[in-house]
Amino acid sequence: TQLREEGREKTLTGSHVSLTTGSQETSCFPECRDLIGSGRDRKPNALVQVAVIDPREQYLVSHACTEIVEGSRDPLFLTGVTFPPEYPASPETLVKLTVYDVRDKARDNVSKPLSVSFLGSATFSVSDLLRSKDDQLTLNLRSSDGVLAVGTVLVSRVNMGEMEEGDMDHITADVQQAQKVRTCVCVYESRSPPDVSASTNAFFKNPVCKVYKFQTVDSKWMLVREQMEECTLSFSIPRQLLHLYIQEDMRRIQELRDLGELSPHWDNLRKEVIGRYGQVIAAYQETLAELNKITGPSFKPSCSKAQRYLEFIPINLHTQRMRVTCPRQTDAFYDVITVGAPAAHFQGFKGGGLQRLLSRHEAEKKSTAYQCIYYSPEHTAKAQEVLHSVGHLQPLISGLADQLLQAAQQHSMSGLREALKTLAGKTEQFVHALKDELVKSALLALHARGQQGQSPPQNPGHSPGQEDGQAPLKRQDSIPCHKEYDEEEWDRVWADVAKSLNCVIAMVDKLQEQEPINNNQEQLIPKQVLADVITSHNPEGDWREQLCPLVVRLKECVAEVVVRARRAMTFVLLQEAACSIPQGLFLKQRRDVVFSQALAALACGFVMRLYAGMEDKGFLKQLHQVGLVAQFESLLSTYSEEIGMLEDMEVGISDLHRVAFKITQAKTDNPCDLQPVVIGRRDHYTVEVPLPRLAFQTLPHEIKEGKALQVYPVLFNVGINEQQTIADRFGDISLQERINQRNFEILDSYYKSLSDKVPSECLPCFQTQTDLKDLLGTLGQNVVTKKRKNVEILWLAGTICRRLNGIRFTSCKSAKDRTSMSVTLEQCALLRDEHQLNKDYFIRALDCMRREGCRIENVQKNIKCRKYAFNMLQLMAFPKIYRPPEGTYGKVDS
Numbered sequence: 001t002q003l004r005e006e007g008r009e010k011t012l013t014g015s016h017v018s019l020t021t022g023s024q025e026t027s028c029f030p031e032c033r034d035l036i037g038s039g040r041d042r043k044p045n046a047l048v049q050v051a052v053i054d055p056r057e058q059y060l061v062s063h064a065c066t067e068i069v070e071g072s073r074d075p076l077f078l079t080g081v082t083f084p085p086e087y088p089a090s091p092e093t094l095v096k097l098t099v100y101d102v103r104d105k106a107r108d109n110v111s112k113p114l115s116v117s118f119l120g121s122a123t124f125s126v127s128d129l130l131r132s133k134d135d136q137l138t139l140n141l142r143s144s145d146g147v148l149a150v151g152t153v154l155v156s157r158v159n160m161g162e163m164e165e166g167d168m169d170h171i172t173a174d175v176q177q178a179q180k181v182r183t184c185v186c187v188y189e190s191r192s193p194p195d196v197s198a199s200t201n202a203f204f205k206n207p208v209c210k211v212y213k214f215q216t217v218d219s220k221w222m223l224v225r226e227q228m229e230e231c232t233l234s235f236s237i238p239r240q241l242l243h244l245y246i247q248e249d250m251r252r253i254q255e256l257r258d259l260g261e262l263s264p265h266w267d268n269l270r271k272e273v274i275g276r277y278g279q280v281i282a283a284y285q286e287t288l289a290e291l292n293k294i295t296g297p298s299f300k301p302s303c304s305k306a307q308r309y310l311e312f313i314p315i316n317l318h319t320q321r322m323r324v325t326c327p328r329q330t331d332a333f334y335d336v337i338t339v340g341a342p343a344a345h346f347q348g349f350k351g352g353g354l355q356r357l358l359s360r361h362e363a364e365k366k367s368t369a370y371q372c373i374y375y376s377p378e379h380t381a382k383a384q385e386v387l388h389s390v391g392h393l394q395p396l397i398s399g400l401a402d403q404l405l406q407a408a409q410q411h412s413m414s415g416l417r418e419a420l421k422t423l424a425g426k427t428e429q430f431v432h433a434l435k436d437e438l439v440k441s442a443l444l445a446l447h448a449r450g451q452q453g454q455s456p457p458q459n460p461g462h463s464p465g466q467e468d469g470q471a472p473l474k475r476q477d478s479i480p481c482h483k484e485y486d487e488e489e490w491d492r493v494w495a496d497v498a499k500s501l502n503c504v505i506a507m508v509d510k511l512q513e514q515e516p517i518n519n520n521q522e523q524l525i526p527k528q529v530l531a532d533v534i535t536s537h538n539p540e541g542d543w544r545e546q547l548c549p550l551v552v553r554l555k556e557c558v559a560e561v562v563v564r565a566r567r568a569m570t571f572v573l574l575q576e577a578a579c580s581i582p583q584g585l586f587l588k589q590r591r592d593v594v595f596s597q598a599l600a601a602l603a604c605g606f607v608m609r610l611y612a613g614m615e616d617k618g619f620l621k622q623l624h625q626v627g628l629v630a631q632f633e634s635l636l637s638t639y640s641e642e643i644g645m646l647e648d649m650e651v652g653i654s655d656l657h658r659v660a661f662k663i664t665q666a667k668t669d670n671p672c673d674l675q676p677v678v679i680g681r682r683d684h685y686t687v688e689v690p691l692p693r694l695a696f697q698t699l700p701h702e703i704k705e706g707k708a709l710q711v712y713p714v715l716f717n718v719g720i721n722e723q724q725t726i727a728d729r730f731g732d733i734s735l736q737e738r739i740n741q742r743n744f745e746i747l748d749s750y751y752k753s754l755s756d757k758v759p760s761e762c763l764p765c766f767q768t769q770t771d772l773k774d775l776l777g778t779l780g781q782n783v784v785t786k787k788r789k790n791v792e793i794l795w796l797a798g799t800i801c802r803r804l805n806g807i808r809f810t811s812c813k814s815a816k817d818r819t820s821m822s823v824t825l826e827q828c829a830l831l832r833d834e835h836q837l838n839k840d841y842f843i844r845a846l847d848c849m850r851r852e853g854c855r856i857e858n859v860q861k862n863i864k865c866r867k868y869a870f871n872m873l874q875l876m877a878f879p880k881i882y883r884p885p886e887g888t889y890g891k892v893d894s
């Protein structure tokens with residue numbers, strides 16, 4: 001109790017907060033002097049293992065370990081050990097440091113345990129450290145029999161978040177003190193506003209943290225902390241999307257049924273299409289039901305990538321944040337999202353991926369569409385858009401018309417004017433959306449084909465739809481197909497909408513002015529209607545009574561147009577679906593799968609980026625004025641199956657341009673009220689991101705008012721492994737070249753619109769002074785230069801994305817092995833370019849991160865083994881800087 005009290009007292013009064021409080025993280029870095037190796041003249045390959053003994057639990061838990069420092073009696077470990085805030089649990093907790101000598105560091109066989117010999121150990125309790133003078137402890141390092149003192153351990157505390165110059169000096173070697181092991185314990189505080197950091201717990205789970213200390217060019221120490229987390233959006237976004245896919249397809253079936261009576265030819269096609277949609281819906285419902293049963297971790301491991309029920313879930317999605325603390329500098333952090341390439345692994349890659357399959361299918365559709373009418377993808381997109389406008393605008397117009405009548409009833413002239421203004425605006429929008437040649441031609445086609453189609457024998461009195469238990473279709477709803485079709489009819493019906501609106505306007509004017517309608521208006525209004533308006537107008541009478549017939553007429557005209565437009569557009573979609581069966585529907589499902597994985601990753605990246613930039617006014621301005629770049633780096637090879645993955649990924653990433661984000665105010669700060677919500681349909685989705693009230697209030701008013709926030713997805717791919725060597729020498733790399741060139745153009749045009757709309761001060765400051773324009777210029781040259789494994793493309797694209805405040809993603813097949821090499825390389829490059837990492841430490845830093853950092857933990861999480869799945873042959877093909885250190889790779893069952 002006394003120790004607890006002391007711990008608490010430090011919490012309240014000291015500048016360093018107690019280790020026992022729940023809000024800080026504790027880290028330590030060991031340092032050894034004059035170690036005695038297990039062989040006489042051999043210098044040891046030392047590593048320190050840290051274990052924790054909880055006195056209440058009474059057992060030892062191995063917690064973490066440092067990297068191996070080869071052949072040194074005075075090893076200085078760069079990898080620290082970190083304890084999350086709730087760990088160690090109490091001041092009585094004991095921490096045991098054990099130093100080992102590693103003998104066969106480069107073993108290939110992963111199942112063989114590491115051969116080590118014990119050198120010495122020391123134990124301290126957290127309370128000892130809390131009571132220690134100057135927050136430091138000096139302990140003896142003992143041999144296995146506990147008799148021989150083989151060194152000394154120094155344990156000290158540093159607050160990483162408030163590190164001043166000199167704070168870290170005592171970590172450096174004190175060469176005077178022979179036989180010493182030094183351990184620095186650091187306390188790490190979160191700097192985000194409390195409600196923001198608490199909110200991110202709603203989606204980021206199971207953090208893995210690693211700490212390092214590296215020397216800068218001027219021999220100072222920087223502290224580096226990596227944090228990798230899972231994201232609950234891995235599952236929640238696909239679940240929501242599946243739900244929306246099902247709803248959309250059900251709606252489509254209903255629209256097809258609403259087409260009413262059709263000629264036998266079209267009716268048969270309709271039945272087939274409805275049947276196929278039904279199968280897709282059933283499959284999606286089954287998948288959704290299976291997903292709803294899943295509990296446990298919030299990521300899909302690489303080994304489950306081809307599991308049927310998990311096909312909508314992104315592979316191995318994790319966030320990773322590197323935070324850097326340097327003396328006299330504010331902390332900086334760098335985020336990346338790592339995810340397996342969005343691809344349809346369950347469906348396989350035999351015929352290639354989406355990009356190839358879709359263009360092949362489009363070509364085939366044109367040539368084989370003998371049963372139905374070929375409509376281009378643009379036409380079908382237009383049809384979807386018209387259907388959407390109809391569904392959206394008709395109820396709006398109807399509501400506004402009612403408002404107008406209400407204002408008339410209240411004799412409110414200002415109310416009348418106001419309602420009329422909005423009603424006129426929406427009606428014009430409606431006419432504009434529907435006055436399309438496609439509607440006219442589809443109506444004609446529907447009629448013409450209806451007459452030509454051969455009627456299969458029909459039972460008298462039988463209506464389509466009855467056999468599947470649906471209500472019989474109403475005959476009066478259908479386009480008459482045996483009547484002479486009047487081509488001008490469509491033009492007349494939508495023109496009637498305009499005319500009837502003009503009558504309403506004229507009447508409102510009349511009511512206001514209480515005088516005869518002037519000549520100008522007479523010209524716009526059909527004579528008969530005008531006569532009716534004039535004769536029925538009674539200045540003394542009820543305004544509502546006078547307006548009502550005109551408003552009713554307007555609604556009828558609108559309804560008339562809607563019926564026709566809906567049928568015409570549903571007919572277009574029926575043709576599209578009928579021409580596509582069955583391949584088109586398989587492709588649709590494939591696209592749904594790939595898009596779901598891509599959207600889950602994007603939503604995760606967006607949320608992470610938003611929370612990180614919540615206090616950055618420049619970033620928020622950029623966000624609502626232009627939007628954000630989402631830059632995907634991919635390391636897939638343009639050979640064999642990975643070509644198919646890349647073809648899937650290309651479409652999946654490009655489809656993300658149909659997504660916008662919206663920030664809303666959460667009902668409560670409860671984690672379930674902070675979950676992003678997806679709304680929309682396949683041609684456009686909005687992801688609503690609720691923020692806690694306090695955070696929401698600080699946002700610019702444009703964002704608070706619900707402005708749609710755009711994202712600009714870009715993809716750059718450079719294959720780096722042995723498969724890419726084959727592709728480079730004997731295969732085809734045109735896919736990669738095309739992707740890089742096309743996406744460079746997107747990135748370049750994003751930069752141009754950003755420079756037009758947002759002052760450059762809004763962008764983050766970087767040490768590297770190279771102008772963004774120059775970086776883009778160099779990238780532009782690189783994407784057209786023929787150079788094998790030109791990873792500079794990836795480095796430049798990544799740098800540009802960070803300079804543009806964008807969202808960084810790194811990807812390969814599983815986001816496990818190659819991705820880990822790339823992420824660690826990028827982190828070290830940032831330390832070098834932005835934080836003056838000493839060049840002698842560059843490779844050491846890289847090796848530390850790859851050997852003991854978050855990424856090896858990612859491998860462990862995926863395949864339960866701490867080895868990157870590379871063999872020597874594969875690694876020979878890698879650009880050198882992408883090769884992991886000895887002993888960290890091998891043949892594994894991945």
Ligand SMILES: O=P(O)(O)O[C@H]1[C@H](O)[C@@H](O)[C@H](O)[C@H](O)[C@@H]1OP(=O)(O)O
Pocket residue numbers: 302812813814815816817818819869870871874894
């Ligand atoms: O994470 P990846 O780099 O996609 O993992 C690859 C690895 O690069 C390769 O060397 C190995 O042979 C496997 O194919 C890995 O993929 P898994 O999906 O099997 O983890």
